[in-house]
Amino acid sequence: MEKTLNRLSIFQVRCQLCTARFQARRPGNRVTSQAFDRREYRRLPANFAATLILDQPAAGGFITDISMGGCALQATTMLPRGTFVKFVLHAPEGQPDIKVDSAMICSVQPQSIGVKFLEFDPEDKQRMGQLMLGLLAHQQAPPRISSRS
Secondary structure, three states: OOOHHOOEEEEEEEEEOOOOOOEEOOOOOOOOOOOOOOOOOEEEEEEEEEEEOOOOEEEEEEEEEEOOOOOEEEEOOOOOOEEEEEEEEEOOOOOOEEEEEEEEEEEEOOOOOOEEEEEHHHHHHHHHHHHHHHHHOOOOOOOOOOOOO
16 A cells, blocks of 8 residues: 555655644655655654663663654663663753653664654653654744745
């Protein structure tokens, strides 16, 4: 089904804020399977401290990009792919930490690890959505092209 929609330039998209899924049409060149990003959410640049908890001790690190579905983390300790952890994002400016009850290490790179968020408490999920809203609001808007000469 996904390949058929891809040929028609129709793509599945998920809203960062409400997490609803919808389809969008992108005219132009098709995306090949190698270039296709399988993430449900677009990652946003970030710089937050975080902790991975795995039956004690905890491993710390810094988030370099984040979405509602996961993040890239420069960690002090590397964990093997497929490891299940609890994840704590240390929120900025005195806000309460955001806890992910279940997360999984989905990729391991020399300088970072990819973490997929699996289960949130509803309150933490709502606060993560508010954090995403703040990150989206602080991104620079694309330049406008004037139709005037």
